[in-house]
Amino acid sequence: MAQLRQTGPSDTERKPMNTGQDLDAILQAASDAKTAFRRQEPRTRYAQLAAIADRLDSEADALVAMAMEESHLPEGRLRGELKRTTVQLRLFAEEVLRGDFVDARIDQPDPDFGTGPRPDLRRMKTPLGVVLNFSASNFPFAFSVAGGDTASALAAGCPVIVKAHQGHTRLSEMTAAIVSDALQDTGAPEGTFALITGREAGVEALKDDRVDAASFTGSVSAGLLLAGIAADRPRPIPFYGELGSINPVFVTESAVASRGKDVIEGFAGSFTLGNGQFCTKPGLLFLPAGHGLDETLVEKCRSIRTGQLLTDSITSSFGERTRSLEADLPGRVLVQTVQIQGCPQPGVMKVDFPTFLENVKNISTEVFGPFAVIVEYTDPAQLLEAARHLEGSLTAVVHAEKEESENLRDLVALLQDKAGRVLFNDWPTGVSVTPAQHHGGPFPATTNPLHTAVGTAAVERFLRPVAFQNVPEDLLPEPLRTANPWGIPQKVSTPGESAAWGRSLAGR
Amino acid sequence: MAQLRQTGPSDTERKPMNTGQDLDAILQAASDAKTAFRRQEPRTRYAQLAAIADRLDSEADALVAMAMEESHLPEGRLRGELKRTTVQLRLFAEEVLRGDFVDARIDQPDPDFGTGPRPDLRRMKTPLGVVLNFSASNFPFAFSVAGGDTASALAAGCPVIVKAHQGHTRLSEMTAAIVSDALQDTGAPEGTFALITGREAGVEALKDDRVDAASFTGSVSAGLLLAGIAADRPRPIPFYGELGSINPVFVTESAVASRGKDVIEGFAGSFTLGNGQFCTKPGLLFLPAGHGLDETLVEKCRSIRTGQLLTDSITSSFGERTRSLEADLPGRVLVQTVQIQGCPQPGVMKVDFPTFLENVKNISTEVFGPFAVIVEYTDPAQLLEAARHLEGSLTAVVHAEKEESENLRDLVALLQDKAGRVLFNDWPTGVSVTPAQHHGGPFPATTNPLHTAVGTAAVERFLRPVAFQNVPEDLLPEPLRTANPWGIPQKVSTPGESAAWGRSLAGR
Structure with missing residues (x-):
């Protein structure tokens, strides 16, 4: 059995979220949380991300002290990084409320569409499922337990399992306890978040069918090894690795x-x-x-x-x-x-x-x-x-x-x-977390050049499109309903504007 | 040397586009065409795609006759499929003019941005590079030489090399000659399009460093083999495989x-x-x-x-x-x-x-x-x-x-x-080519569940984001210039609206 650390909440009276369990139980809980977490409405998810940010801010002194001890980084840098981390969480919370990344599209039915009738067709981005994040050594806050990968995966609506970096395991546990508490208090389903430690547990989780996507920041050799595991599973999954870069x-x-x-x-x-x-x-x-x-x-x-x-x-x-x-x-x-x-x-x-x-x-x-x-x-x-x-x-x-x-x-x-x-005429260190940021690049900078690890577009890594054809209003996900209860921006194609487009008679 | 077929134009007087060359020359020409093709403006690319559609329509009788002979499919079905193919080309041509898929974003500089000053940052989607498309057996038009993968890759601004399906090589050559002629007459750089035949040539091309992405429609076994090759190259590349589906x-x-x-x-x-x-x-x-x-x-x-x-x-x-x-x-x-x-x-x-x-x-x-x-x-x-x-x-x-x-x-x-x-209460055969379509799905339906092979979103497979920081107006790609000479939709973030967002003091 892989070595696992407890991620218990600070208040020992409370029911912990995935603590003291074995890896199998953690994976099962995350998998079981998928549907319930996906169904929570944007303002709930906003509150969840904001609560994580608020609690990290209020525990800043203890977190920074622990980070200094484990990472050898100076206090000023770590306070700045923690600030970045909480600003980032609030930024993704705002993206959830905005709802643009759902990319909701509605094609109205069109009896005279191109080469044949067009059905009622609706498309949105839906959470990919359980996301496994491998923490980075060099950002104990911003790209670790509550960092960009976790923030963007939670914003997408994906349960998250974080593999702690061995360079700062105690800080990882402190942070995980804060994240778990905040999620629990804001109504996230049990299993939405968990921390695991140990290389072996990380590899085991990556191989497990209940994991649907993974992200990693680290060396080329470790990244390629993990990318290979993700690709060679019976069901390959998307793997977002940020590896080496000479800049x-x-x-x-x-x-x-x-x-x-x-x-x-x-x-x-x-x-x-x-x-x-x-x-x-x-x-x-x-x-x-x-x-x-x-x-x-x-x-x-x-x-x-x-x-x-x-x-x-x-x-x-x-x-x-x-x-x-x-x-x-x-x-x-x-x-x-x-x-x-x-x-x-x-x-x-x-x-x-x-x-x-x-x-x-x-x-x-x-x-x-x-x-x-x-x-x-x-x-x-x-x-x-x-x-x-x-x-x-x-x-x-x-x-x-x-x-x-x-x-x-x-x-x-x-x-x-x-x-x-x-x-x-500028220097590459110092990466804005903004809509126009792109922190990615061709191999070996990343294993998937279509995606970014920093900036609002990072959420796209953890979403996949799904379409619904002729599905009744009450069975559609909320973002695609005509009544639009969550107020998600919807792009509607009316029959008139699509006159030039085609539908195969024969299908595919 | 892999077996290669000539893809000469119908008029033998004209200088052919990548014909009678060996695979190395075809790959080099495609690679050399990348930058010039990317720089062509949207109305040029619109004309290129429309010209391909027009010429396929005008050669419909000959194309359908050849397709009947090679595929055993009936005339009605093939005429419908060719219609779908040309409608699809025009649809992508319109997408090029619309310019939404460029996803141009401009963050204006902000001296008081979150935790530090924000630079002038601009981001767009740029063509991935040379795309290798493996044709499908079951759609001699719509998912072969001038089909959806080719139309969407050209629309993205990527040179295309098509590997003909062995089930319809003569039709592939006829189609390729028409595509080459149309591209040549509308000013596409030499090397923008080529056809190769033979399994060995396809594998050799997929392994070549000058190829930047590949798409495939076919069996699970062939798809996994090719996906493995794409992943195991010294520089792994995105591979979009549509494999098996029980529906x-x-x-x-x-x-x-x-x-x-x-x-x-x-x-x-x-x-x-x-x-x-x-x-x-x-x-x-x-x-x-x-x-x-x-x-x-x-x-x-x-x-x-x-x-x-x-x-x-x-x-x-x-x-x-x-x-x-x-x-x-x-x-x-x-x-x-x-x-x-x-x-x-x-x-x-x-x-x-x-x-x-x-x-x-x-x-x-x-x-x-x-x-x-x-x-x-x-x-x-x-x-x-x-x-x-x-x-x-x-x-x-x-x-x-x-x-x-x-x-x-x-x-x-x-x-x-x-x-x-x-x-x-509907049947899955009959796939609309529209904005809300999604023709993809979890493995083994596809090797990459984030993407679609049908519908306007198919173009996203062949684009990657790139950001520019403090780059002078005249060195920016046209879609990101303040003057916006191509009239591409630009999403602009002004300093005021981003007050809550953060920039790390320390960088990443």
């Missing part, structure tokens, strides 16, 4: 000429932010040869004191990867990464363009921690060539002067195929 | 009492339509024991004369599956399927409920051709039990009286999890 930055000669120092200092600040443990960390910087900015970079890096990495295994991987790059790559170590009191300090290597091309896979594989590689190019055309050789990233940045637009058109068009977000 | 029909006692004869005759008509070779063929009918409709069914089935199946291999598989079911299942053969002049005639078996439960996998696995199984239940609660045991289907049907709604609530809720489309 390249392309700097033109003009940008160096007009504000080289700013660019270098911005770069050093961004790749060392959060001790270099952000998914959007810019790990690769293309600079024109002869930039004369080595000294600036060295100085800036030496002025930054990074803290302890999230876990011992991350610290040891960081040491191995950086040592091997420094030893194997024919380039110059600009800033040697050293450990100060167990905290790896920033490191930077510099290679020329031919070296980059010869070692592109190695150089463009993410190093998790405060390390980056600078590639010096000798011809602006090499920027395009470099981009062609790169795999997918969450982000890609161009630093250039506005007058250069004409020369950059092809590069920006290519980066659109290589990244989920393209930035101009 | 269960649940009939209540009241429905039998009030209109049993109609239900039975409707069922016989639907499961034998197109010789039982539709994806939505109802293959499983649940009837209350003692329905007294055996004679009606036998009579109706004997009055239907089905034609030759699509290919020899389909005919032989049909014979094997039906013989094995008739021999192995402890049930009664109601209508024995016999071959008349090489055409397998309708067959029906009847089993009791315990037999169904003991053989659920075998009974609910699609038989491609005019064959169905009737399950007699003795307790209405068994309908719910049966539904729980079924895998995913494209459709599920309930025949009941309107007064029974209260008793059917749980069944309809469960079917919503088991099917892509739920019908009431």
Whole structure:
């Protein structure tokens, strides 16, 4: 039996929600909760998400103290992240009330439709079912127990099982108890939420037929392993993995000429932010040869004191990867990464363009921690060539002067195929949680380039369309009823406007 | 080298589009066409899709004659299907002009946004890249060379490579020549469209890094094989497979009492339509024991004369599956399927409920051709039990009286999890191509339950989001420019309305 931790509520008098049970019971309870949770109306779900946010806010001191102890991250960062987490929960609560993501469509019957009569046809997005979320190491709040994946899955109407990250299990239990209490007090069915711990329990749950979708943030190797399990089940399920990303930055000669120092200092600040443990960390910087900015970079890096990495295994991987790059790559170590009191300090290597091309896979594989590689190019055309050789990233940045637009058109068009977000004269760390955000990208940045893990569109990962043909009003889900009791926005196609469209006589 | 057929234009004077080339050249041309094709404006793409439709219509006589010869389907059906195909192309052309699927979103900068300043952030759906479509056997027009997958991928702005179905290669070549000509005359870049033939070429193309997505309609075994290839590439790609579906029909006692004869005759008509070779063929009918409709069914089935199946291999598989079911299942053969002049005639078996439960996998696995199984239940609660045991289907049907709604609530809720489309007192064959259509469903109906193969939403399979942060107006794709030169609908978030939303100080 997999190792499971209790997720009991803080008040021991109360009936706990999925606590002290075995994995099978947790899975069964989540599966049993599906229909009842789906049927709850938007204002109930709004209240559930808002209650989670409120209680996390009111327990902030205790949560942040525990997070500091387990993650080694500083208090300011963790308070900011918790704020982001609760703002995010309220944002998804508002999306539920708004109801746009339900994408309700009603085709009115049309006897003279194209090539044949059109029936009464109604379509909406319905919750996918039980969602299994694998927590991230690097966001103990925002992408863990009550983070974006959980918030968006609950907003979609899916029961959630969270696999705690081993880097912060006690914080995960504290958070889970708060989430469970809040859901229970706002009328969510038993089984709507549960926490499991242990790698083995996570894998077992992913294989279980009662799980309908999974999301993951972590390494390429672990992500591919889990993606394979999700695909090889007797019933394969959608798997949303956010894996590795090098997040390249392309700097033109003009940008160096007009504000080289700013660019270098911005770069050093961004790749060392959060001790270099952000998914959007810019790990690769293309600079024109002869930039004369080595000294600036060295100085800036030496002025930054990074803290302890999230876990011992991350610290040891960081040491191995950086040592091997420094030893194997024919380039110059600009800033040697050293450990100060167990905290790896920033490191930077510099290679020329031919070296980059010869070692592109190695150089463009993410190093998790405060390390980056600078590639010096000798011809602006090499920027395009470099981009062609790169795999997918969450982000890609161009630093250039506005007058250069004409020369950059092809590069920006290519980066659109290589990244989920393209930035101009900005840094990729710092991800807005907004309608226009896209935190995704081609493989290996994610395993499914059609979806985002951040922003309001993240809810779409946990919804699937379903259509109803000639179904009586009282058997239709509320969002598709003509009476529209929940006030969900409905797109209606009237017979007139669809005159040009067709219906097969023969069917499919 | 894989076997490739020429896809030359009808007029041999003209420069052909990807003809007589080897697979590598076809893949390279498609890849090279990506950026130029994506940049073409909506009215150009509208003209391209409309031109394909116009030319197919004007070549209808020759196309239908060839299709009759290769598919054994009757003229009326094929003319209807070709009509559906061209209506579908025009429908997607209109979607391109409308521009909703681009889902353009603009977040205006907001210095006081939640927990930090919000940048100028713009997001749209961009073409996924080169799409490889595997044609279907059962729709030589509507789901083959110029069918729904091709129409929706071109509408999305993706170059398309079609793998011809071996059952209608000459028709595929004729169609491909028409499509190529139409695209060439309306200014599509060279490489936008190509046809390949041969299983080996299809697999080779699917493994090639220049292909970015694939769609498939066919058997579970072939679909899973291809899905595995798409997932195991060094760069996995989205794969949209429509595989097998049993499409269960649940009939209540009241429905039998009030209109049993109609239900039975409707069922016989639907499961034998197109010789039982539709994806939505109802293959499983649940009837209350003692329905007294055996004679009606036998009579109706004997009055239907089905034609030759699509290919020899389909005919032989049909014979094997039906013989094995008739021999192995402890049930009664109601209508024995016999071959008349090489055409397998309708067959029906009847089993009791315990037999169904003991053989659920075998009974609910699609038989491609005019064959169905009737399950007699003795307790209405068994309908719910049966539904729980079924895998995913494209459709599920309930025949009941309107007064029974209260008793059917749980069944309809469960079917919503088991099917892509739920019908009431209707038959699943006959699929409208409309905004509210959903032709998809849980595995094994499809490999990706979030998407549809029919209806306007089919275009979403071939688009991925991309965001732009602080990118200057002239480097933005047209749909995201403030000037909006293409008139694409843009959803704008102003600073005021987003006051409650958050941005992390620390980034991600």
